[in-house]
Amino acid sequence: MxxxxxxxxxxxxxxxxxxxxDSESKKLEKSTYSKKEKSxxxxxxxxxxxxxxxxxxxxxxxxxxxxxxxxxxxxxxxxxxxxxxxxxxxxxxxxxxxxxxxxxxxxxxxxxxxxxxxxxxxxTDLVSVRVVDLLKHSGGRGLFAATDIxxxxxxxxxxxxxxxxxxxxxxxxxxxxxxxxxxxxxxxxxxxxxxxxxxxxxxxxxxxxxxxxxxxxxxxxxxxxxxxxxxxxKAGQQLLxxxxxxxxxxxxxYYFLNPEDSSLSAEQLRDQHAASFQQYKMPNALAQFNLKKNEIILTTGLGLVVLEDQSIAKAKPIHRKVDEVSLPFLKKGRGSSVVDFSKTDTFTPLMLACFRGQLANVNWLIKNGANLNQQQNHSGNCPLFLALEGYSKASSAKEKNNFIKIIELLIENQANLKAHDRNDKTFLHKAVSILSTKDFQKIIHLICKQKHINIAELFSYIDEDNNDILTFCLQEKQLAKAGMLLAANHDYFHSYMFGESAIRSSNRKSFTNAIEEYSETELDELGELLSHKYLKIKPSLYTALGFKETEGKRFAL
Missing domain, CATH: 2.170.270 (Beta-clip-like)
Structure with missing residues (x-):
């Protein structure tokens, strides 16, 4: 095992x-990332x-x-x-x-x-090999479904x-x-x-x-x-x-690849669906998707309904075509050109609906086949991440609750909680920083109820700073949320910290790094949290983590 x-x-x-x-054909220079491996x-x-x-x-x-x-x-x-x-x-x-x-x-x-x-x-009757448009500058190919599989x-x-x-x-x-x-x-x-x-x-x-x-x-x-x-x-989708x-x-x-990333360029996609796309002038900037005020984009009728915050279910049939669910918004270039997929992130109606808190539209799009795990090729943003971004910008409790309902809907429909962004943050890494304690508890409770999710596995993913969701939570000094995570995974310390291997030693180092700036009050609170019997932490592990018992206190560093 x-x-x-x-x-x-x-x-x-x-x-x-x-x-x-990037747009100047220069390689982006960023730091490396870390992540655990699955079997x-x-x-x-x-x-x-x-x-x-x-x-x-x-x-x-x-x-x-x-x-x-x-x-x-x-x-x-x-x-x-x-x-x-x-x-x-x-x-x-x-x-x-x-x-x-x-x-x-x-x-x-x-x-x-x-x-x-x-x-x-x-x-061989089911597949074909073609150049992937995103990878065309170096001839990168992929395997595609020639028919439904x-x-x-x-x-x-x-x-x-x-x-x-x-x-x-x-x-x-x-x-x-x-x-x-x-x-x-x-x-x-x-x-x-x-x-x-x-x-x-x-x-x-x-x-x-x-x-x-x-x-x-x-x-x-x-x-x-x-x-x-x-x-x-589906026929035409990339096999990954x-x-x-x-x-x-x-x-x-590297690009984040999706089944929808095909051999068609942005212009070819527009031409193939010429009857669906129309020009739209942005009335306001939409910074999350790098759109400026008065910028021209191409949208489908379905996308237009989402852009204008209308109800898809109540829209005219011409504006709720199921075959437009997966078509992205495209950026218009000079003249009649369309900005290439390799130059900019596109986004789907579902991504926009999640970001804008359109619960009913999100529900409609999911029921009609939208890919709820699709990521932007450059940023790695997906519907779950964008719902969190929308939550962070919401100004009222009612608005925030609406975003929580969207997140719950995505999770119940098996959104991938292990997807990550360029900084290797997963959904729960981000949720620690963004959600209120009460809303974080709602989400953890929901995740624990999902039969298709092994919550312990979610602790096995670490970000670019080698923090899993618990050590990241401790680094953020979110001790109440850390308690919720440990309550959901009693075996965390036994699985990752106890033992003499180099890997487990590194895990303990990540833990101690996360709490190195804690005050005495925060250490007391952490010590109380770790003393719960269900965690089954052995005295030797306390010592290995840098704790010691002192007079009047359970633990100190």
């Missing part, structure tokens, strides 16, 4: 084309950064089946070819070169038949060249600069799809918008890694998966 104490930084290394540039489905994992997918199993390589072909490389002797035994069951896996060429043509990949490694269960569908097997861990380490040492992100660590072996593989090598990463997952399975009595859809995926790995540059320099 994964050691819950480990804070693991994670994010994709796959395509440098994820790297975004792939049906897999026991050992934590190790810079590993894309990890499945810990002691079975030998001869029990693995990856349809691996060899390719001449600098140290080609380390590449092991897995031959398929000629049995009745494996005969179906004999794939002719002509079939491979037909598959690559159908998929739209530029691989040769020698480098393309198919499997007999690959669903139902949740639970296996789309294929992850294939590539097979190494032992030692051989792969040697290869990396002798080939500096090699892109490791195509490597899947599988027991004592590595399957590397950088040079050879099938269409699964084109799947891009999202750690909040993933609609695919890797699962260990069997094919003809051989162990394989199958790729399954975890959600219903959580790499479960980390790259220091990622959270600061």
């Amino acid at each position: 994964q050691d819950k104490s480990k804070r693991v930084r994670k994010f994709p290394q796959k395509f440098n084309s994820f790297l975004f540039q 792939p489905s049906n897999a026991n994992t050992n934590t190790n950064t810079n590993k894309k997918r990890k499945i810990d199993d002691s079975e030998n390589a001869e029990n693995l089946l990856f349809f691996t072909k060899t390719k001449k490389r600098k140290i080609e002797e380390v590449v092991e070819e897995i031959s398929i035994e000629s049995t009745e069951e494996s005969s179906a896996d004999s794939i002719e070169d002509s079939d491979v060429e037909e598959s690559t043509d159908q998929l739209g990949v530029d691989q040769s038949s020698e480098s393309y490694i198919p499997s007999s269960i690959d669903r 139902a949740a639970g569908t296996c789309i294929g097997i992850y294939t590539g060249d097979l190494f032992s861990k030692e051989e792969f380490a040697t290869f990396l040492e002798e080939n500096p600069g090699t892109d490791k992100s195509y490597a899947m660590f599988f027991g004592d072996n590595v399957v590397d799809a950088q040079f050879n593989g099938n269409f699964t090598r084109y799947i891009n990463c999202s750690d909040s918008q993933d609609n695919l997952e890797f699962k260990e399975g069997y094919l003809n009595y051989k162990r394989v890694i199958k790729v399954f859809a975890t959600k219903d995926i 998966i959580n790499y479960n790995t980390y790259d220091q540059k990622a959270s600061k320099y």
